Amino acid sequence: MTTARTNRVFRLRKRPEGLAEEAPLDLVREEVGPLADGQALVRTLMLSVDPSSRVFMSDIRSDLPPVGIGEVMRGLGVGQVVDSRRADLPVGAHVLGWTGWQDYRIADDAVLEEPFAVLPDPLPAPPEDLLGVLGLTGITAWLAVEIADLRPGDTLVVSAAGGAVGSIAGQLAKERGARVVGVAGGADKCRYVVEELGFDACVDRRAPDWRERFDEATPDGIDADVENAGGEILDHVLTRINVGARLALCGMIADYSADPAQRHGLRNLVEMLEQRAFARGFLVTDHVDRYEEITAQLAARIADGRLKHSRVVVDGLENAPSALERIFRGDGRGKIVVRVAADDS
Amino acid sequence: MTTARTNRVFRLRKRPEGLAEEAPLDLVREEVGPLADGQALVRTLMLSVDPSSRVFMSDIRSDLPPVGIGEVMRGLGVGQVVDSRRADLPVGAHVLGWTGWQDYRIADDAVLEEPFAVLPDPLPAPPEDLLGVLGLTGITAWLAVEIADLRPGDTLVVSAAGGAVGSIAGQLAKERGARVVGVAGGADKCRYVVEELGFDACVDRRAPDWRERFDEATPDGIDADVENAGGEILDHVLTRINVGARLALCGMIADYSADPAQRHGLRNLVEMLEQRAFARGFLVTDHVDRYEEITAQLAARIADGRLKHSRVVVDGLENAPSALERIFRGDGRGKIVVRVAADDS
Numbered sequence: 001m002t003t004a005r006t007n008r009v010f011r012l013r014k015r016p017e018g019l020a021e022e023a024p025l026d027l028v029r030e031e032v033g034p035l036a037d038g039q040a041l042v043r044t045l046m047l048s049v050d051p052s053s054r055v056f057m058s059d060i061r062s063d064l065p066p067v068g069i070g071e072v073m074r075g076l077g078v079g080q081v082v083d084s085r086r087a088d089l090p091v092g093a094h095v096l097g098w099t100g101w102q103d104y105r106i107a108d109d110a111v112l113e114e115p116f117a118v119l120p121d122p123l124p125a126p127p128e129d130l131l132g133v134l135g136l137t138g139i140t141a142w143l144a145v146e147i148a149d150l151r152p153g154d155t156l157v158v159s160a161a162g163g164a165v166g167s168i169a170g171q172l173a174k175e176r177g178a179r180v181v182g183v184a185g186g187a188d189k190c191r192y193v194v195e196e197l198g199f200d201a202c203v204d205r206r207a208p209d210w211r212e213r214f215d216e217a218t219p220d221g222i223d224a225d226v227e228n229a230g231g232e233i234l235d236h237v238l239t240r241i242n243v244g245a246r247l248a249l250c251g252m253i254a255d256y257s258a259d260p261a262q263r264h265g266l267r268n269l270v271e272m273l274e275q276r277a278f279a280r281g282f283l284v285t286d287h288v289d290r291y292e293e294i295t296a297q298l299a300a301r302i303a304d305g306r307l308k309h310s311r312v313v314v315d316g317l318e319n320a321p322s323a324l325e326r327i328f329r330g331d332g333r334g335k336i337v338v339r340v341a342a343d344d345s
Numbered sequence: 346m347t348t349a350r351t352n353r354v355f356r357l358r359k360r361p362e363g364l365a366e367e368a369p370l371d372l373v374r375e376e377v378g379p380l381a382d383g384q385a386l387v388r389t390l391m392l393s394v395d396p397s398s399r400v401f402m403s404d405i406r407s408d409l410p411p412v413g414i415g416e417v418m419r420g421l422g423v424g425q426v427v428d429s430r431r432a433d434l435p436v437g438a439h440v441l442g443w444t445g446w447q448d449y450r451i452a453d454d455a456v457l458e459e460p461f462a463v464l465p466d467p468l469p470a471p472p473e474d475l476l477g478v479l480g481l482t483g484i485t486a487w488l489a490v491e492i493a494d495l496r497p498g499d500t501l502v503v504s505a506a507g508g509a510v511g512s513i514a515g516q517l518a519k520e521r522g523a524r525v526v527g528v529a530g531g532a533d534k535c536r537y538v539v540e541e542l543g544f545d546a547c548v549d550r551r552a553p554d555w556r557e558r559f560d561e562a563t564p565d566g567i568d569a570d571v572e573n574a575g576g577e578i579l580d581h582v583l584t585r586i587n588v589g590a591r592l593a594l595c596g597m598i599a600d601y602s603a604d605p606a607q608r609h610g611l612r613n614l615v616e617m618l619e620q621r622a623f624a625r626g627f628l629v630t631d632h633v634d635r636y637e638e639i640t641a642q643l644a645a646r647i648a649d650g651r652l653k654h655s656r657v658v659v660d661g662l663e664n665a666p667s668a669l670e671r672i673f674r675g676d677g678r679g680k681i682v683v684r685v686a687a688d689d690s
Binding site for chain 1: 400405406407408575579584588594595596597600601605606608609610611612613614615616617618619620621622623624625626627628631
């Protein structure tokens with residue numbers, strides 16, 4: 001039985017002009033039409049907001065084309081089937097995939113060819129973790145630490161150390177015997193990174209003398225970097241790298257402006273040459289074949305308490321843009337998700 | 346028998362302030378004292394000038410400390426023993442090593458622990474080639490093409506394509522089936538790169554519309570880059586890289602200023618992340634264990650005519666600074682060396 005439902009949808013109004021700008025999204029209400037054969041209606045329960053959300057809005061070359069003007073904002077979510085005319089998506093089933101920044105999405109054969117998977121029942125973990133530490137952000141952290149190729153005693157720098165990726169990466173690196181130095185925004189967050197997550201040190205990038213503090217915190221230079229920030233932080237990291245340093249480029253949140261003139265101009269790349277360093281950019285979505293293995297590793301560490309993780313759950317789809325702004329302000333600890341609806345199961 | 350000799354020596358007056366500045370070297374005359382036991386006097390025959398000469402003058406972190414103020418300018422040369430009080434360096438023997446920018450150097454046990462090797466007699470190749478295509482520049486080109494990891498049909502960009510490293514790297518890449526696009530300064534040099542060296546295309550970086558020309562010359566994007574320039578060229582290269590691109594950082598001649606403010610600010614490094622690219626800086630001097638093997642490969646290609654190479658021989662030690670300026674002006678083809686003295690053998 002299908003009842004008329006109203007879908008709240010964030011549609012992209014225009015391309016954002018700067019990182020500081022509020023996300024140019026319009027929240028509109030649209031009727032959900034009746035389902036055709038082979039369709040199911042998925043209600044978004046929990047939505048992930050990520051630095052890459054900003055990339056999706058912008059005219060930046062990436063693995064996916066930018067969201068078109070007027071199109072539904074792209075976003076990964078956990079959803080639940082609330083109406084169905086296909087057997088493989090029964091009512092009550094949970095899915096993980098591109099729900100979009102909206103209440104409802106109609107799933108059909110085409111959607112199921114996207115990353116849009118039916119989750120086991122009961123859910124193996126809370127939706128916020130399936131979008132966080134046990135999802136793409138945790139897997140990104142794992143892959144970054146692999147690229148950093150750490151040996152015991154190496155100094156690793158992790159930027160955005162209190163964020164969803166950085167907070168996990170630093171703990172995984174500690175396990176490998178590295179000395180881990182975080183960079184994070186604010187004294188409170190630095191305390192969290194050191195006292196709760198166990199990093200060896202954390203530099204407050206908002207302090208006026210952060211560069212001097214950073215140099216003091218890396219007396220033996222830097223052997224590896226898990227880079228989530230880019231911009232002036234990466235530029236300073238380069239001045240401290242040792243011979244043979246490894247840079248894992250997971251995120252460059254300071255540089256997600258489509259206009260190169262709005263990005264920080266990196267002046268120290270020559271250090272990569274003189275120090276014979278290497279840098280590797282990667283996107284977690286290229287490594288689907290490793291999701292299961294890595295997620296199992298992460299889950300084991302959460303189960304036995306080795307791996308700590310925080311989440312900020314923002315209530316209400318309407319607050320998704322402000323949740324995204326929190327990431328760019330560096331306001332939040334760990335993964336930030338938006339609760340769109342309650343689970344009916 | 347020892348006769349009093351006068352040594353002309355280039356000593357560093359101060360650190361250079363910009364790349365455009367004339368090298369701040371003083372040419373002074375000094376008497377060469379008598380040899381002690383265990384010493385030999387080596388006369389410089391041929392001196393290599395390189396982009397790294399500028400690094401040596403500057404307060405830039407590298408594998409060697411900068412030349413001290415008042416010290417002899419560091420430089421690699423081919424020399425000949427003209428007086429000796431040690432058996433392993435007999436008069437007439439040729440050596441390859443840090444002769445310095447001077448007529449004479451006294452070699453002793455300490456010097457022989459540097460890269461300072463006795464060459465076979467007769468010389469396997471002319472001194473200018475032992476410093477060029479069969480020396481560190483040729484080996485650098487070989488290693489760069491290895492890092493570029495080319496498959497047939499890949500598009501490779503080579504900056505400073507008419508230079509000592511670029512001219513060799515491009516030809517080695519053609520052999521591997523790549524489409525090779527050079528970037529060089531001036532229409533004449535571009536013609537040389539395409540018509541004589543066999544590159545598929547060459548973009549004149551002095552043309553006002555070089556970026557558009559570059560994009561036209563790389564219609565399928567860029568799979569690999571042998572980077573000798575850095576600066577705005579590398580920044581534009583980044584906008585054209587394909588997924589999985591490999592960047593071999595051999596030289597960043599535009600960025601060899603000790604003052605980061607004088608370097609080009611790279612704004613497109615985020616492309617490395619989104620395109621999952623890889624960059625590796627390297628210095629040929631880390632790969633001494635491969636010199637013999639690679640030199641043999643290069644020599645075979647020269648012998649059968651597969652590999653073309655040019656040299657500019659500048660006469661007179663006094664002209665070494667202007668020879669170095671030619672590199673930074675992009676004026677010259679292939680390897681630039683300075684003939685300091687005639688071979689006595």
